[in-house]
Amino acid sequence: MQTVDQVIHAGWVIPVEPSGQCLPAHSVVIDGGRIEAVLPTDEAGGRYEPRVVHDRRDHAVLPGFVNAHTHAGMNLLRGLADDLPLMTWLNEHIWPAEAAHAGPEFVQDGTRLAVAEMLRGGTTCFNDMYFFPDVTARTARQAGIRAVVGMIFIDFPTAWASGPDEYIDKGLAVHDAWRDDALITTTFAPHAPYTVSEPNLERLRTIADELALPVHIHLHETADEIQQSLAATGERPIRRLDRLGLLGPGLIAVHMTQLEDAEIARIAETGVQVVHCPESNLKLASGLAPVAALGAAGVNVALGTDGAASNNDLDMLGELRTAAMLAKGVARDPAALPAARALEAATLGGARALGLGDRVGSLTPGKEADVIAVRMDGIESAPLFHPISQLVYASGRDQVSDTWVAGRHLFNDGVLTTLDQEEIVRRAHGWRDKIAGKPS
Incomplete structure (x- = not known):
């Protein structure tokens, strides 16, 4: 034997x-x-x-589930600002809170909270976009979870970087530090077409092509995003990215709730990966992704929770159930997203979107x-x-x-083996008091 x-x-x-x-x-x-x-x-x-x-x-x-779009550090902002449209939520609540509090310790504690929640819910891999990706990578590795860490890029200064050059330099340092790791991989993560200029998107595309790295971006999330792009450039965002050479199998396009038939055909033709975040899109009233039409066109669709600040959980079982039900309602077809295909989107579809389909996502001999x-x-x-x-x-x-x-047993019969659950919760409550302005 x-x-x-x-x-x-x-x-x-x-x-x-x-x-x-x-x-x-x-x-x-x-x-x-x-x-x-x-x-x-x-x-x-x-x-x-x-x-x-x-x-x-x-x-x-x-x-295990592959959560194909997260902002792990934002778990500390869970429930801070609810029942608001996206731009109000961002401009008046989330970005001010991040400006006041986001730093290495915030991201570490938020990521630990997120990883503990994900492991308890069966997520074994997550694709992240947030500040201090070096901290996210280190925290994920210490816990033993698989992570794809986004090298964040926004045109304006943040606590992570002062401008385009520093975003790129710091991002590349993260990539170099983790390039040979068994569990941590990297992507470029420009936030969105409305927060990253065309010259910077072209610059990132060139570097991503040189390093054979994916690009992870919010795209066609709301109708307002489309209207702003049309007013400013005369083009819809997908058309702009296509003109810049970004459409391809290495583009991880998140949300995609505002799509025309010709755009779906072009996405399928170029092999773009789509990440569907149904519960976040519903909660922010951003729109409904045409999942059945994407699938019929041959587009790979993955599932993500988005961040806990807009969902408000990282529950992939809940997400795949919502995805399956919502697809039926949008398409008016009970067979639009059958159970097996929903499960595939939450596992192998996510792995494929992240370039990990040959390593994880199915119980195939030889895979991790x-x-x-x-x-x-x-x-x-x-x-x-x-x-x-x-x-x-x-x-x-x-x-x-x-x-x-x-093969490492990170959650054993209901018990986390690499994380201190009580300490994680204690520190999360401490951050709540800081953010809410309560005296310690």
């Missing part, structure tokens, strides 16, 4: 690839941080001798073992006819019992 690090015995293994497959009474074999095999449980005992056995026979075991277990034996899961449907339409993040990243 072959000795391996660990075996997870599951009630059902949902590998995501191939789409819609659900394997009852199967086991996932992990060795050296990678998936060694997925096979029937009654065969696993005769072929493998594991150092550790995890009995999760009342659980569904599946790839980013795996989660979800309890399926409770009142909320009974009766159980179709596990994938049950996951998407009836399961909550409180049912996630275990999270592994590269």
Whole structure:
């Protein structure tokens, strides 16, 4: 028999690839941080001798969720300003709070809070855009979660950088520091077409092309964004980015709620990756992404929560359920985004969007073992006819019992193993008092 690090015995293994497959009474074999095999449980005992056995026979075991758009440090602004349109929310509340408080310690504590929340909800990888990406990378690595860290760029000065040259220099330093890391990768992260000028977008595109790095940007988020672009340039933002050479498989376009048919066709033609953030878009009344039309055109659609300041959670199970339901309503078609495709968007679709599809996103032998277990034996899961449907339409993040990243058990039967939950909450409450102006 072959000795391996660990075996997870599951009630059902949902590998995501191939789409819609659900394997009852199967086991996932992990060795050296990678998936060694997925096979029937009654065969696993005769072929493998594991150092550790995890009995999760009342659980569904599946790839971890890929949260394809976050602002992790902003977890400390959760609930600060609700029920407002995007630009009012940004200009009058979020940006002033960041100007007063955003710094390395703020980002560290906010990211720890975000990572703890994500691990508890089954997220094994997140794609971030925020200030102090060096702190985000270090904090994520210490916790053991996989992260794609955005090298933020905005035309105006912030606590992170004083101007374009410093944004680029500091960003490249982050890239160089983490370029060989097993868990941390980087993207360029210009905030949006309305906060980054065309010369700077061209400059970033040139450097991104040289380094073969993706570009992560908010795009076509609101109708107001489109109208401002038309008034200022005579072009819609996607047309401007196309003219600048940014449309392509390396562009991670977030939100995309305002799309015309010709734009969908061009996105599909150029291979742009789309990240759908349904709950944030709903809460800010930004618009509704045409997910069914994008999928029909062959566009890869991933899911993201956005930041907790606008969502207000980082719950990917909740996000994929909302995505599935919303797509049906927008398309007026109950089959617009079936459960299996919604689950794929939250896992393999996200991995593909981030350039990690060959490493994570499905339980495929040879891929890294980013795996989660979800309890399926409770009142909320009974009766159980179709596990994938049950996951998407009836399961909550409180049912996630275990999270592994590269085979490392970061959330073990309801307990975080690399983060101090009580300390994280204590520090979050301390930041609440500072931001609210309460005496310590």
